[in-house]
Amino acid sequence: MTTFKELQAKYTPLINDFLEKxxxxxxxxxxxxxxxxxxxxxxxKRLRPLLFLATLDSLGREIGESELxxxxxxxxxxxxxxxxxxxxxxxxxxxxxxxxxxxxxxxxAEAILAGDALLPLGIKWIxxxxxxxELAEIITEAVGPNGMVGxxxxxxxSTNNAAVANDAEFINRMEWLKTGCLILASVEMATVxxxxxxxxxxxxLAFAKHFGRAYQIYDDLVDVVESQEEAGKATHKDxxxxxxxxxxxxxxxxxxxxxRHLIKQAQGDLTGESAEALLGFLDLYQKVL
Ligand code: GRG
Numbered sequence: 001m002t003t004f005k006e007l008q009a010k011y012t013p014l015i016n017d018f019l020e021k022x023x024x025x026x027x028x029x030x031x032x033x034x035x036x037x038x039x040x041x042x043x044x045k046r047l048r049p050l051l052f053l054a055t056l057d058s059l060g061r062e063i064g065e066s067e068l069x070x071x072x073x074x075x076x077x078x079x080x081x082x083x084x085x086x087x088x089x090x091x092x093x094x095x096x097x098x099x100x101x102x103x104x105x106x107x108x109a110e111a112i113l114a115g116d117a118l119l120p121l122g123i124k125w126i127x128x129x130x131x132x133x134e135l136a137e138i139i140t141e142a143v144g145p146n147g148m149v150g151x152x153x154x155x156x157x158s159t160n161n162a163a164v165a166n167d168a169e170f171i172n173r174m175e176w177l178k179t180g181c182l183i184l185a186s187v188e189m190a191t192v193x194x195x196x197x198x199x200x201x202x203x204x205l206a207f208a209k210h211f212g213r214a215y216q217i218y219d220d221l222v223d224v225v226e227s228q229e230e231a232g233k234a235t236h237k238d239x240x241x242x243x244x245x246x247x248x249x250x251x252x253x254x255x256x257x258x259x260r261h262l263i264k265q266a267q268g269d270l271t272g273e274s275a276e277a278l279l280g281f282l283d284l285y286q287k288v289l
Contacts, residue, residue: 002057004280011053011063011071015046018072026121035106035114036121040079042097047215048074048186051281055190055204058275066129070193073125074186077143080118081152081182083111090156119143126189135189142185151177160242171249172213179219180212187278203269204278210266211281217255217262220247221288259285 002010019040027033049071053063061067086093086101087108094104102111127136141147154174164170187208191201224247247255263282270279 001274002054002277004054004277004283007054007057007277007280008050011050011068012046014068015049015072015075016041018068019075022069022072022125027117032114032117035102035110036079036118038099038105039083039096039102039114040076040118042099044075044079044097046075047281048078048182051183051186051208051278052190054275054277054281055187056194057277058204058273059190059194059196059200061194067193069125069129070135070189073122073129074139074182074189076118076122076125077139078182080115080122081143081148083115083118085152087111090152130189130193132193134192138185138189138192142181147177147181147185148179151175151179151181154178155243158244161244165244166249168249171244171246175216175245176213179216180209183212183215184208200273203271203273204275206269207266207275207278210262210269214259214262214266214285217246217259218285218288220245221252221255221259224252225288256289260289 020037023037023040024030024033027036052071052074053067056063056067082096083102085091086096087103093101095101099105102114106114123136123139126139130136143149145153151174154170155178158164158170158174184205187204190196191204196204246258250258263285266282267279
């Protein structure tokens with residue numbers, strides 16, 4: 001059985017090679033390909049494509065060119081969301097993945113267009129790799145108004161709205177839509193593509209829901225832990241810009257407790273499954289506990 005570390009070591013370079021080669025190979029205008037590749041090839045963790053591949057591996061399925069194409073399609077869609085999230089009209093960030101954000105490097109219109117180009121290309125790769133209407137439906141639902149875009153809208157809409165600062169139900173929903181839906185879709189597409197039996201599929205989806213919920217609060221905790229290490233104090237940029245999230249609602253200690261609880265639940269979800277590679281994703285969270 002493959003461990004998470006083995007899977008990561010084997011597939012991260014394959015994902016990176018595929019992304020770079022196909023982005024330039026399938027785009028007629030090499031300048032827009034360069035703008036897209038600037039963000040795609042900036043050293044992301046490839047978490048969502050690896051989740052897709054780890055699920056297939058845990059289901060005992062082979063991984064070849066088609067599976068890699070689907071996995072990379074997910075990464076294109078994720079990268080589009082990061083480029084747009086960083087824009088002045090949204091989070092207005094200057095740096096992402098250790099380099100200038102797309103709009104800082106290329107200009108705002110160029111960054112919008114690079115994101116606009118990555119979204120349909122990602123959907124095309126998933127459709128080409130899977131030849132499945134069901135996968136196309138899962139991914140488009142996950143990133144549309146009932147998923148990631150819906151969550152981003154709630155986030156923007158609730159910024160500086162103190163009335164929701166302690167509304168746990170609202171904050172859970174917003175974070176789930178913004179971050180969890182695409183993570184769940186990455187696993188769900190693999191269970192459909194890999195033809196998991198329904199009892200098995202349910203366990204994998206339960207895992208993905210707990211893992212995906214945990215990922216957003218982990219991401220916020222990383223900021224705090226890193227700023228504590230750097231500046232010796234607990235600060236969080238979201239507090240400064242009026243954002244509402246689990247961390248601003250509960251504080252560091254309770255958020256950590258939530259994360260510990262979610263990890264336990266995710267481990268329990270896969271009881272009885274040989275899913276070592278998937279369970280290994282939970283080790284990521286140790287960094288902030
Ligand atoms: C603009 C439609 C639209 C949506 C944006 C993904 C997102 C929604 C916003 C990004 C802001 C953010 C921190 C969201 C939480 C999701 C998240 C943790 C993104 C970062 O993903 P990682 O950690 O990053 O996988 P890398 O760079 O490793 O891919």
